[in-house]
Amino acid sequence: MQSRNMRFRLAPLALAAHLLISGPAAAQSAPGTQGPLPPAPNAALSEQIDTRARAIEDKLIAWRRDIHQHPELGNQETRTSKLVADHLRALGMDVKTGVAGTGVVAVLKGGKPGPVVALRADMDALPVKEQVDVPFASKAKGTYLGKEVDVMHACGHDTHTAILMATAEVLAGMKDQLPGSVKFIFQPAEESPADFEPDGKKIWGAKMMVQEGVLDNPKVDAIFGLHVSSAYPAGWLSWRSGPAMAAADQFWIDVTGKQTHGARPWSGIDPIVVSSQIILGLQTIPSRQINSMLEPAVITVGAIHGGNRMNIVPDSVAMTGTIRTYDEGMKKDIHQRIARTADMIAQSAGAKADVRVVELYNATVNNPALTEKMGSTLRRVAGEGNYGLQPKSTASEDFSFYQEKVPGMFFYLGVTPKGTDVDKAAPNHSPRFYVDESGLINGVRALSNLTVDYMARAQQQSGS
Secondary structure, eight states, X not given: OOOHHHHSTTTTOSOSTTTTOOOOOOOOSSTTSSSOOOOOTTHHHHHHHHHHHHHXXXXXXXXXXXXXXXOOOTTOOHHHHHHHHHHHHHTTOEXXXXXXXXXXXXXXXXXXXXXXXXXXEEOOOBSOOOOOOOTTOOOOEEEETTEEEEOBOOSSHHHHHHHHHHHHHHHHTTGGGOEEEEEEEEESOTTOOSSSOOOSSSOOHHHHHXXXXXXXXXXXXXXXXXXXXXXXXXXXXXEOSEEEEOEEEEEEEEEEOBOEETTOGGGSBOHHHHHHHHHHHHHHIIIIISOTXXXXXXXXXXXXXXXXXXXXXXXXXXXXXXXXESOHHHHHHHHHHHHHHHHHHHHHTTOEEEEEEEEEEOOEEEOHHHHHHHHHHHHHHHOTTSEEEOOOBSSOOTTHHHHTTSXXXXXXXXXXXTTSOGGGSOOTTSTTOOOOGGGHHHHHHHHHHHHHHHHHHHHHHHTO
8 A cells, every 4th residue: 555654744734823713803701801901010111121122123024024035944944043043142141052953942031030931932934835025025945855845934933033032132131120031932843844744753843842841941930922813903912711722633544445346346345435434424523422512623534545547446545634622631532433433434344444643732721820810911012902812723833832831821913914804814824924014013012021020920929
């Protein structure tokens, strides 16, 4: 049988955030999005952040355009890593390179004792050919699983990197006043690696960074991250408490029958018919077999291959798909149900079904207590009428692996030009994905204020 890896080698793409996000919602009742807006815990530092952010907005945009014009695929971000590391060293930080391959980590030690806050940005691009008419459009090429491809920052990771570079400069300029330390994490391969296909054994991106100790020495107390989205107008902020983005797993099912002439199907075992029955059977798992009142789930068969001639029943059919869940127990249960469904349907026809599942990303879960505490910061940064409750997304993000170790909060920043119908804007991962750079400063303000407010509240609680 032909290797399934050869036929489905591009399948791990489209794992990242924001693919299935609905448009702006009014501020709804959820932790951190309602109630009177308290003043900044340290008003002087908050005002200083705004001043410093405005002063380097042009640099922020220049960095973004430079990175956008020179995109690099997962685990290949050498130019981007050097740009980041050189900048952080120039700010006087302790910098470590080569983390999880091409990652960069730097620590900014504040002038006063306090907690360690981590801020994360992902640096990798996608194998997409850009179709946006801007002077800094990408013309780059890269190698994806041994094949030359066009490369584009179609997901906005160029903005994440530039925003965190600017945030580092803002906070470095006031480090003597910071009651704590900041760990800046620039991560490779959020979109999945470009140099190998995930197989359930090798790890990459955030999971590898955690394994290599990025949350230790000094130990991180809380972590924050953001993602730009075309589903919101420029500068808009949105977030939610608890499960915010789904876990993503990939499955393969190989169905083996018995080849025969298409005019005499009873002489063989038709794996195409069996595969069709399996696909329909899989759809009963989320619709009839699990408690959808607990959490939603999605099972999608995205590719199926079998046969090469109209009058030949083939020996085998191979299919692959994705599973999206929010609850760990439900995820494991669905894995078992997929295997059982495929196996028993195949057995009923005298065929055989081999099932393999690879867990890729776990659910992104915003720590409820942290979200409750820090929601007021995002409201203050965004301003009334410019923030809202983030609907659950069935897309995935490997920020989840940090959140499994320390309290974390992940939020969205809108980048579609104001006045544009966001439902018609090209989505993330599209070759026409467009970023209104006027909203990027709110990303810098948000990450900087979250850091300072978290430290200030910790200082108040300690009574120092």
